[in-house]
Amino acid sequence: MLSSVLLCCVLLVLGGPVLAQDVPPYTEDCRSETYPPSGPTFKGNVQLYTINLDQPPYERWQKLISEKKAPLMVLIQHIKNIAKSIFPELIDIVDRKLPFLIGTLPFPFGEEIKGVADAAGLPLGEIMLFNIFYEVFSVCTSVVAQDSSGKLLHARNLDFGLFLGWDVKNSSWMVTELLKPLVANLNFQQNNKTVFMSTSFAGYIGMLTGMKPSVLTLTMNERFSLDGGYIGILEWILGRRQGMWMGFLTRSVLENATSYDEAKTLLSKTEMLAPAYFILGGNTSGEACVITRSRTSSLNFWEMDTQKGEWFVLETNYDHWKPPLFIDNRRDSANKCMNKKGQKNISFATIYDVLSTKPVLNKLTTYTTLMSISENKFESYLRDCPHPCMPW
Ligand SMILES: *[C@@H]1O[C@H](CO)[C@@H](O)[C@H](O)[C@H]1NC(C)=O
Ligand SMILES: *[C@@H]1O[C@H](CO)[C@@H](O)[C@H](O)[C@H]1NC(C)=O
Numbered sequence: 001m002l003s004s005v006l007l008c009c010v011l012l013v014l015g016g017p018v019l020a021q022d023v024p025p026y027t028e029d030c031r032s033e034t035y036p037p038s039g040p041t042f043k044g045n046v047q048l049y050t051i052n053l054d055q056p057p058y059e060r061w062q063k064l065i066s067e068k069k070a071p072l073m074v075l076i077q078h079i080k081n082i083a084k085s086i087f088p089e090l091i092d093i094v095d096r097k098l099p100f101l102i103g104t105l106p107f108p109f110g111e112e113i114k115g116v117a118d119a120a121g122l123p124l125g126e127i128m129l130f131n132i133f134y135e136v137f138s139v140c141t142s143v144v145a146q147d148s149s150g151k152l153l154h155a156r157n158l159d160f161g162l163f164l165g166w167d168v169k170n171s172s173w174m175v176t177e178l179l180k181p182l183v184a185n186l187n188f189q190q191n192n193k194t195v196f197m198s199t200s201f202a203g204y205i206g207m208l209t210g211m212k213p214s215v216l217t218l219t220m221n222e223r224f225s226l227d228g229g230y231i232g233i234l235e236w237i238l239g240r241r242q243g244m245w246m247g248f249l250t251r252s253v254l255e256n257a258t259s260y261d262e263a264k265t266l267l268s269k270t271e272m273l274a275p276a277y278f279i280l281g282g283n284t285s286g287e288a289c290v291i292t293r294s295r296t297s298s299l300n301f302w303e304m305d306t307q308k309g310e311w312f313v314l315e316t317n318y319d320h321w322k323p324p325l326f327i328d329n330r331r332d333s334a335n336k337c338m339n340k341k342g343q344k345n346i347s348f349a350t351i352y353d354v355l356s357t358k359p360v361l362n363k364l365t366t367y368t369t370l371m372s373i374s375e376n377k378f379e380s381y382l383r384d385c386p387h388p389c390m391p392w
């Protein structure tokens, strides 16, 4: 599938006009005045749902899933078709083995997945596959910045669907498009009070993006590695269960961690199924870090060093001490635009500008989330990247 993507780029080069911004990698000058969101890169607002943690886990997701049932079915059918074409035995495992493994998932996750499957009217194994899926396919940009007054802002683009089928007719990734109707903002409540907020995909019970008011903000980016998620998940299916699902770890941290330091320890030390980058912000000036994880341990801990004049930490999908892959350099564009905006002028508006600049914004981008722990603000927007735009 990679070759068909590259081929498509080559054809675009040969057949396209000669303007620089029309030739891959479709870079552009740092954008400005894109906020409040409007125009062709803004696809719409994200709906808000309450998830009531006082309800039994089986019942929590009923309302959301009953409303999102139709797009969830379409996406799962699509994932199954891809899985079948790559690895036909997988579907047999999904239908026969996975449902049996539900009992090995820690509380409350097994019960929640059962609730989702029943509310969607889909087989348990398929909802499990859907949840596993996020452990290995997200490519993103995350940034935590500190403004001149010491307040923290945390923002991310969630890019998803790489290699999962390119739609030649409308130049888009099929999974990326199918995911957009599933994006939802979730307000997790206990005793009618917010415990944490998250932007998520209906049907997925782990968390990729979240804010716990007055405590922390957290995003997760995929980390590719040879000893990667596929191996961890296969081992888990075959019976090695020490590792925790990444999405369950982030969910537990958002739900139950009471401080930045506690979150840091949990995210650094818990054994996981897949490697990852955790981007964490606290509620005190200077509390911002990127944790680079292998499955078993923390390989690198990078905390914002304000003494040295560092005022943001930014992570895409490559170890920050190494160069990014040459065909996917979102990092330099994003860093350049952050520095161009400058600490004095950093805000939701200017961070949204950075995240709207190609190729930081690309054809995989499903949503942009902006979080401010000091103002207790949480905003999320659906994205589009009309042609000419980088496929990733
Ligand atoms: C700060 O950002 C705003 C919004 O993008 C822009 O209108 C303004 O010109 C910027 N100011 C400076 C000093 O860069
Ligand atoms: C591309 O086509 C698919 C299905 O044909 C559709 O769901 C999707 O919205 C389209 N994407 C764009 C960007 O037009």
Ligand SMILES: *[C@@H]1O[C@H](CO)[C@@H](O)[C@H](O)[C@H]1NC(C)=O
Pocket: 054, 190, 191, 192
């Ligand atoms: C939450 O609020 C609703 C109505 O606003 C009330 O009926 C319910 O008892 C409250 N629940 C708790 C746990 O306080």
Ligand SMILES: *[C@@H]1O[C@H](CO)[C@@H](O)[C@H](O)[C@H]1NC(C)=O
Pocket: 107, 108, 251, 252, 255, 256
């Ligand atoms: C958070 O802690 C409570 C109380 O210990 C527990 O019941 C709940 O399952 C935990 N949540 C997660 C997501 O682990």
Ligand SMILES: *[C@@H]1O[C@H](CO)[C@@H](O)[C@H](O)[C@H]1NC(C)=O
Pocket: 150, 151, 152, 213, 214, 283, 284, 285, 373, 374, 375, 376
């Ligand atoms: C921490 O949270 C409080 C209350 O939400 C807020 O007033 C304060 O500015 C926050 N601190 C930082 C550094 O964002």
